[in-house]
Amino acid sequence: MASVKEKTPAKAKAAKTGAKYPKETYMKWYESMQLMRKFEEVAGQLYGRQKIRGFCHLYIGQEACAAGSVSALQKGDKYITAYRDHAHPLALGTSPNAIMAELFAKATGVSKGKGGSMHMFDKEVGFVGGHGIVGAQIPLGAGLGFAEKYNKTGKLCICYMGDGAVRQGAFHETLNMAMLWKIPVIFVIENNGYAMGTSVKRSSNVTDLYTLGEAYDMPSEPVDAMSVELVHEAVSRAAERARAGEGPTLLEFRTYRYKGHSMSDPMKYRTREELEEYKLRDPIEQVRKSILDNKFATEEELDAIDQKVKGQVDESVRFAEESPYPDPSEAFKDVYVQQDYPFIME
Numbered sequence: 001m002a003s004v005k006e007k008t009p010a011k012a013k014a015a016k017t018g019a020k021y022p023k024e025t026y027m028k029w030y031e032s033m034q035l036m037r038k039f040e041e042v043a044g045q046l047y048g049r050q051k052i053r054g055f056c057h058l059y060i061g062q063e064a065c066a067a068g069s070v071s072a073l074q075k076g077d078k079y080i081t082a083y084r085d086h087a088h089p090l091a092l093g094t095s096p097n098a099i100m101a102e103l104f105a106k107a108t109g110v111s112k113g114k115g116g117s118m119h120m121f122d123k124e125v126g127f128v129g130g131h132g133i134v135g136a137q138i139p140l141g142a143g144l145g146f147a148e149k150y151n152k153t154g155k156l157c158i159c160y161m162g163d164g165a166v167r168q169g170a171f172h173e174t175l176n177m178a179m180l181w182k183i184p185v186i187f188v189i190e191n192n193g194y195a196m197g198t199s200v201k202r203s204s205n206v207t208d209l210y211t212l213g214e215a216y217d218m219p220s221e222p223v224d225a226m227s228v229e230l231v232h233e234a235v236s237r238a239a240e241r242a243r244a245g246e247g248p249t250l251l252e253f254r255t256y257r258y259k260g261h262s263m264s265d266p267m268k269y270r271t272r273e274e275l276e277e278y279k280l281r282d283p284i285e286q287v288r289k290s291i292l293d294n295k296f297a298t299e300e301e302l303d304a305i306d307q308k309v310k311g312q313v314d315e316s317v318r319f320a321e322e323s324p325y326p327d328p329s330e331a332f333k334d335v336y337v338q339q340d341y342p343f344i345m346e
Helices: 008-017 023-048 063-072 087-092 096-103 137-150 163-167 169-180 209-216 228-243 272-279 283-293 299-322 328-332
Strands: 078-081 127-130 157-162 185-191 220-224 249-254
Touching: 023 063, 023 087, 023 096, 023 283, 023 299, 063 087, 063 185, 063 228, 063 283, 078 087, 078 137, 087 096, 087 127, 096 299, 127 137, 137 157, 137 169, 137 185, 157 163, 163 169, 163 185, 163 209, 169 185, 169 209, 185 209, 185 228, 209 220, 209 249, 220 228, 228 249, 228 283, 283 299
Parallel strands: 078 127, 078 157, 157 185, 185 249, 220 249
Antiparallel strands: none
């Protein structure tokens, strides 16, 4: 999705309806977030049927974090995240077929069936991976931003992490270096409240996680990430600073996951009442309400989008089922050996 900031006439028109942004933006947000939601719901079902093996971390409830970021950034910007990573490439336009095939460990997957749920990667859309080691993507994100600065591209990197990752030393080392060198990187803490299963309040004296950036004089702010509009605005401000040479920003996206940390999580650490309270602020329902209140579309038109999304997800499952597994020889490719590297054996 293109940056809303670039659509001045449309935004002026939107203001007359009472909406903050034009119809096209809300419709894109709705379809994008519905695709994430429906894809993840089906992925959860398939995991239960043992079609998907290994680990599987669902994004249900956090869709505004990805959708609002993508709408605020530019083509050519880089994205990197941890292992809850199915939704980000979907928001960027990666084929659901390729993502589902990766979950099935098929050769047609976005990582050739070698990465699985935690290691999605799509260079074509600027998605530089999900990463399985907690916090490991944080210095990598700064490195990606540094490369953009070094090459004078005018682009940036947005680096996502969970609330548990801020306990890693790499987080603090990277924030220090990013401010020192004014790297164009946006650090995003997707704070869904629980890390693996331990609440922020039980793991840190600092519960307002955005304030951790203040130790490095980094511009930092909390964001109600159940609102795609507020996510878009916060990322837009951070991107403007980064492109102006002012360096990084730390954003704490206060969000919520409806499912467990992974498929093996019984979620005994939270109450049903808490979950239902967050569902009253569901990010997709908020966008749906804005669309209907502003008469951007009818219930029937939104239902048609829902059916389109369902068709895409169903097709991704068929594609994954029918795709082949990688040939065993693939185990020796894309690892350490560069086939055309001109080395000489003694």
